[in-house]
Structures are given as structure tokens and as C-alpha cells.
Amino acid sequence: MKLINFKWQQLILGLGCLLLMIACKSFYPTTNSDVKPLKVATDPTFVPFEIQTASGNLEGFDIDLMNALAQPAAGLTLSLSKGIAKVAGFAVQFESLPFDGMISTLQAKRVDAAISGITITAERLKTIAFSRPYFKAGLAIAVREDNQNIKDFKSLQGKKIAVQIGSTGADFAKTIPNAKISTFNSGPEFFQDLLNGNVDAVVSDAFATLYAIKNGKLKGIKVVADLLTQEYYGIATPKDSPYLDAINKGIATLLSNGTYKQIYQKWFNAEPPQLPDSWP
Ligand code: GLN
Secondary structure, X not given: OHHHHHHHHHHHHHHHHHHHHXXXXXXXXXXXXXXXXXXXXXXXXXXXXXXXXXXXXXEOHHHHHHHHHOOHHHXXXXXXXXXXXXXXXXXXXXXXXXXXXXHHHHHOOOOOXXXXXXXXXXOHHXXXXXXXXXXXXXXXXXXXXXXXXXOOOHHHOOOEEEEEOOOHHHHHHOOOOOOEEEEEOOHHHHHHHHHXXXXXXXXXXHHHHHHHHHOOOOOOEEEOOOOOOOEEEOOEEEOOOOOHHXXXXXHHHHHHOOHHHXXXXXXXXXXXXXXXXXXX
């Protein structure tokens, strides 16, 4: 009888522990392993926003920003199943994709989001959604260092211009009268064409080009001082994404708690400019 009593006590104790564990799990914030990782597309050829290191790791301004958003400190709240909202850090799973295919991949909902220096435009907003602006950018003209003729939009007329397929630079180049446009998949390719003398100028994102020149990665090329456009980058998601609200709140938190400034200074060694809360 004594032996049986002892077993009952063990059983009750065991059940009690089990109940306590279940209760704890539903009261406390979930850990990364409880939440399915957010699949985020990026094209790691856009220095210094997304870079693939020799060992295959991703780094860059956008990568740091996305990883910071995924920290619980950013206040990101993901709505989980059964309508329960939990504050949770979540894992980000980056997926490398060519820039040109990013919008259609988002549209087809094959990824949850994309961060790749993507400019918010009215045209793109017809098919996908964007977060609030997270980076102030703009297009610039890049030419070979010895070029003295190309200084502004007007001097691009009738010239041979290289652009990246599907980029805002490519859209802009279409507005230049009589320009002969060559399209390329990514920055390293169009700058090579410029250095080879096959084209007269490149129209692309100013910050990426300026960064590459400053860090000695792009020799023999200069950027014309005046920007051609003012643009803002946003994190792109499919339309009606359940994550967009959380991403926007997370960006607001990173802007107000100093994390954004830290990331900006790490990559650009400068004070970040003021960002609007919404686009345009
Ligand atoms: N900002 C440009 C665009 O959205 C180019 C971005 C990129 O090459 N990653 O079109």
C-alpha cells in the first residue's frame, strides 16, 4: 500500500510539472524556434546594402536593419495563429534572388518580404506593398574619371548609357532623349562596361556608387555631384502582408531608440538624414 501511495505522489508531481510547463509556454514570449522564419529576398550585389562575403555570409546596411528588426527589442509583434499576438523575436531567412525578379517573386508570395535597396515607386505600389521609407536615396550619373562633358541630365542626350535591368535607373534612362541604353544584371557588370569604354555613363543609385568609389572597390570612375532624383527605399512585401504593420512599427522603434543611427554610421560614417513617416 505504501508503495502504491508513493507512485501516486510521483504521478501527481509529474502531472503538476507538466501543467506548469504548458502554462509557462503560453504566458511567456515565444522563442525563435516557435515562429516560422520570415523569408526575406535580397540581391547581394548592391554594396554596401547587401554584400556576400567570401565565406558566403551576407552583410550590409539592409542586412543589419532586417536583423535588428527581428530582435524583440524592436517591439515587433507577430500575429500567430488563433488570433494570439505575441511579442517575439523571429528568425530571418535570407534568400538571394536577382533584383529583376524580386517584384514578381513578392507578387507570387514566394517570399514574405524583400530588402534590397528597393525604391518605393507608384508603379511598384500597384502590385506590391512597401514599408515606411527606411533610407533616403537618389539616382546619380557615373562617368569615367577623365570625362569632362557629362555633367547633368541635358548632357546625357544621345549618349550611350548603362543601367541595371528593372531598376529605377533603367526607368529614368528611358526619359533621356536619343540615349542608347544597354541593360545589365548588376552593378559590377555595368561599371565594367563603363571602364571598358563601351558606354559613356551609368545611371544608378548614388549611395552604392559613392560607397564603392570611397572604399577603393571602383577605380577610374567618378559621380556627378548633383543627384538626378530623390528616392526612398522601403522593405517590400506582398500586398496585404500580415507582417507589414509589424515591420513599420519595428522601423519606428529602431529610428527612435538609436539603432538606426548606429547602423547608418557603421556603413556611411555620417549622420542619417530625417526620414518621412510615409511615402510620398
Ligand atoms: N534602388 C534601385 C531600384 O529600386 C536599385 C536597387 C538595387 O539595385 N538593388 O530600382
